[in-house]
Amino acid sequence: MPAKSTYETLPVEWRAAYERDRLSPPDYADPAPERRAARMLAAFILTGLCFLALPGTLLGVWNLLSIAEHHAGSGVSNAWIQAHGHAQLFGWVGTFILGISLYVLPKFRGRRLRRFGRAWAVWALWTVGVGWRWWAGVSAQAWRPALIVSGALELLALALVLRVVAFKAGHRGARDDPSKRPSDLGSWLGILGFASLAVALILNLGISIYVVATASLPLYPPVADRVFLLIALWGFAAPMVWGYSTRFVTVFLGLEAPIHRAAGALCTGIGAIVVCALARQFLVADLLTLAVAAAAIWALRVFHRASRPAKLLGVYQRYPAFVRLAYVWLVIGALLGVAADLLPNQAGLGGASRHAITVGFLATLIFAIGPRILPSFLNGRELYSSALMAASLWILNLGCVLRVSSETVAYSAGGAAWRILPISALLELTAVVIFVVNLGITVKRPIPAWLGPDEITAALPLYWYVTSYPETRSMLIGVGLKTLAQVQEPPRSLSLAEAAEADDADVEPMLAGLRSFFSQRQPKRAGRSHT
């Protein structure tokens, strides 16, 4: 409803429509909240892509090239390695997970995201926190305040996320239904994932305070760093990804429903990994990662025969195979982690394990399933190119095979393996650039119109046109809807025909303009189906 002074100048049809809205709101779905939610999610996705490309992968490649040049893991600053790890795990994977959680968790609970201000505050706090932590590690400039303030900002962002997704809007402290415990595997994995993220971020802040008080460089001590990474990877990133797999991988690959009764065992296992990491029982923790990874694969039925056809529309047709390959990498990573504990003299096993999990599992899974789900979350967009999606998956996995197989050999036996490592780094960089470009263009392209030009009528509400497709506003004003220029939000029940009549304008040029707009925005996919 516009301000009183504006309201009084509006044509009688507009005022009557506002009054109708007040007395009985129209029953069609309001497109505005979805548009705002998609804008918020797009900000998280684009930020995650920026972290992935530059602070994450470019720095990782630089590190690996330096290590290969010096034929030693000590050939590069450990602060840079830690900065790279933080940018990838929190800047990329973490930003994606927080944004997707803010977008989908309210929907999973049957309500809409209403606290957009809080969601944007999360984005700002998290981006500044992670970005500053990265810069402190790389530049060592003002690193003492940077480590502490960035750690506090990250924690604050998480606290806000939990407020948005776990509490009912308007009821301080009240859960949706306190008597109802979640019964599905995905919810429990999400709860454990967020709880572990809280532990990891508190630990991060604690380590930062310790480093600030005792060290001369922004460098976490190796054991503390290992504890932190174990919790971040196996307590937070992997369980969150399994949790979302129960929804998205199951649906898009046409798998049978996950085994929900595995929730207790899986969550106990994840909790035990976090406890063992905190107690510095690394061998036990790594053995548990192997058991938990196997249990997750069983519970998700990733390798069971699909019960329905996979959803392949608009994406690389073989992406289901890469989803399964990601879970193979998960097992390889866990096995290599145990091997690294049992064979401490084989330097490089730890790095090989870490990248089998981060690049092989996390990145492959995100590269395979992200292009399938993210464009449709972003106002029903379509993926820019399935060929680029295919290229990113193949090249990433080729790079990962070379990396994981050559890292241990290079570090312990040397020889030709040192020459393979840079090739692996450049392949992974190429794959990441392709993924970033493909998703970046997808997000930046205009929203397709999931309505044919023949379905455009003067009976549809003006509000629906200008809210769903804000670009139509200036066109409609240009062909005579003068009143629209005066108000931000037209009444929801005012049809285009009524609006034209109110301004004494001809509705036909409006319909022609809209039909031309909608025909230019038609989706590439045949059938215009969302599935």
Ligand code: HEM
């Ligand atoms: C895409 C190409 C990548 C390259 C070239 C790369 C390179 C490196 C290098 C050279 C190291 C140090 C030595 C070692 O552990 O092997 C490292 C460590 C690490 N990387 Fe990567 N990496 C890449 C991708 C990723 C991704 C996608 C993630 C996470 C999602 C990740 C997370 C980490 C972590 C957590 C560490 C350990 C940091 C620490 O010790 O605190 N990396 N990476």
